[in-house]
Amino acid sequence: MTSVLAPPPEGSGLKPVPGVPGIPYIGNTLAVMRHPFDYARKRYEEFGPVAWGWLLGQRTVTVQGPEAAEVVLVNRDKAFANGPAWSYFIGPFFYRGIMLLDFEEHLHHRRIMQQAFTRPRLRSYMDAMAPGIVTGVDAWEPGYGFKVYDHLKQLTLDLATDVFMGVELDQAERDRVNGAFIDAVRAGTAYVRFPVPGLRWHRGLQARKVLEEFFHRHLPAKRRDGGDDLFAALCEAETDDGHRFTDEDVVNHMIFALMAAHDTTTITLTTMAYYLAKYPEWQERLREESLAPAARRGGPGLDYADLDALTGIDMVMKESLRMVAPVPALPRKVVKDTSILGFHIPEGTTVVVPTLTNHHMAEWWPDPERFDPERFGGERREDKIHKYAWSPFGGGAHKCIGLYFAGMQVKTILHQMLQRYRWSVPARYEWPLDTTSLPSPKDGLPVRLDRLEQRG
Numbered sequence: 001m002t003s004v005l006a007p008p009p010e011g012s013g014l015k016p017v018p019g020v021p022g023i024p025y026i027g028n029t030l031a032v033m034r035h036p037f038d039y040a041r042k043r044y045e046e047f048g049p050v051a052w053g054w055l056l057g058q059r060t061v062t063v064q065g066p067e068a069a070e071v072v073l074v075n076r077d078k079a080f081a082n083g084p085a086w087s088y089f090i091g092p093f094f095y096r097g098i099m100l101l102d103f104e105e106h107l108h109h110r111r112i113m114q115q116a117f118t119r120p121r122l123r124s125y126m127d128a129m130a131p132g133i134v135t136g137v138d139a140w141e142p143g144y145g146f147k148v149y150d151h152l153k154q155l156t157l158d159l160a161t162d163v164f165m166g167v168e169l170d171q172a173e174r175d176r177v178n179g180a181f182i183d184a185v186r187a188g189t190a191y192v193r194f195p196v197p198g199l200r201w202h203r204g205l206q207a208r209k210v211l212e213e214f215f216h217r218h219l220p221a222k223r224r225d226g227g228d229d230l231f232a233a234l235c236e237a238e239t240d241d242g243h244r245f246t247d248e249d250v251v252n253h254m255i256f257a258l259m260a261a262h263d264t265t266t267i268t269l270t271t272m273a274y275y276l277a278k279y280p281e282w283q284e285r286l287r288e289e290s291l292a293p294a295a296r297r298g299g300p301g302l303d304y305a306d307l308d309a310l311t312g313i314d315m316v317m318k319e320s321l322r323m324v325a326p327v328p329a330l331p332r333k334v335v336k337d338t339s340i341l342g343f344h345i346p347e348g349t350t351v352v353v354p355t356l357t358n359h360h361m362a363e364w365w366p367d368p369e370r371f372d373p374e375r376f377g378g379e380r381r382e383d384k385i386h387k388y389a390w391s392p393f394g395g396g397a398h399k400c401i402g403l404y405f406a407g408m409q410v411k412t413i414l415h416q417m418l419q420r421y422r423w424s425v426p427a428r429y430e431w432p433l434d435t436t437s438l439p440s441p442k443d444g445l446p447v448r449l450d451r452l453e454q455r456g
């Protein structure tokens, strides 16, 4: 039954937010998680861009389309806060990560962190990352049933240890830290959200302790010796007016950055691999493009300067991020009464920008279910229809600080995959995408992987 979220203040001229809330607390959570696209479409047809319902135990307003996304993400009114919204999911494990800070404090940290993502820094991360990518991809064993998602997840995790931490670890310590990191990430999606020994939430809390102890132990040497890794960069980062991170800040930001970078990059690469398997003509086109810098230089490597020339990979990456946004929804808590597109939004409400489904709205994207990288190319540039139509990296003050890093890492890995292997899936294969947490293929994306003879 339709009901309104809250009556707008008299004389405000605002409209109440409509919706079908469902059973209190439970609401439509299962439908949203299992069938996000159908659910979003139906809701939009019935209520338009702003509607409410119970979601994950909270009164939640979901805003659809780029116009409403812009209001929330740009946040001119400072009415939408990240910390209280994201903390509900990941707070105990990613405590004081930059995405969980707000307003002045967030800006202060962001200005310092920006120093770790400058062009020269990115260039040196890329140099540090390249050998690990070559070795990691080259070690894959061709054959049938090669699980792309699982292998990419392992590769990006190994790279995170090298490029993010820059600490020499023996295998046992590497496994211990990687295991703790995986437990911390998993804990966010625990059903039992309090510490019962042996269950996810408890393991997440234990993992947080392991990670804190690890980074604190290595911090003095990092501060002293520096390096080409993100850990060193955060230790050294300093704004023009002399602000730096404390030891606590560095540890909190490292733990958060590992999480922010790992699954997102893995999902992007897996989606690209999936569509390139389904559309072999695109795979061949990208392979030719990838072989060009290799032929020029006489080796399979890639320079930072080569990245811009990989226009096909860039279009496929953008289209893959449109088809499957790795961060499917951006939650915010309303910290003072405000409005979105003329609707009254009371303090205390949770607001969600559903990036995953926004990218499939027929109102903004022609033939949205079609994989069509050319929509990002030449004259078409369909993303230009609205600044927030394509927003896999979010927007506003919290826009992904690692987006260039992500582009660099994704393109470098794909470049190596294209030169070494051809991969394919059976003609009618459709991947079973799990959307109950961050999107990922339930079957790990099994492909037939064939090794190519190296040219050049």
Ligand code: HEM
Residues within 6 Å of the ligand: 082, 098, 099, 100, 110, 256, 257, 260, 261, 262, 264, 265, 268, 325, 326, 327, 330, 331, 392, 393, 394, 395, 397, 398, 399, 400, 401, 402, 403, 405, 406
């Ligand atoms: C394709 C890969 C990636 C995607 C799709 C992605 C997506 C996002 C999104 C949507 C946000 C904004 C969340 C919000 O507004 O609530 C975000 C924030 C962030 N991302 Fe990424 N990300 C990616 C890769 C990375 C990488 C590689 C790094 C680090 C090297 C990174 C570090 C961060 C950080 C630190 C924030 C918080 C920024 C802030 O709050 O100021 N991300 N990311």
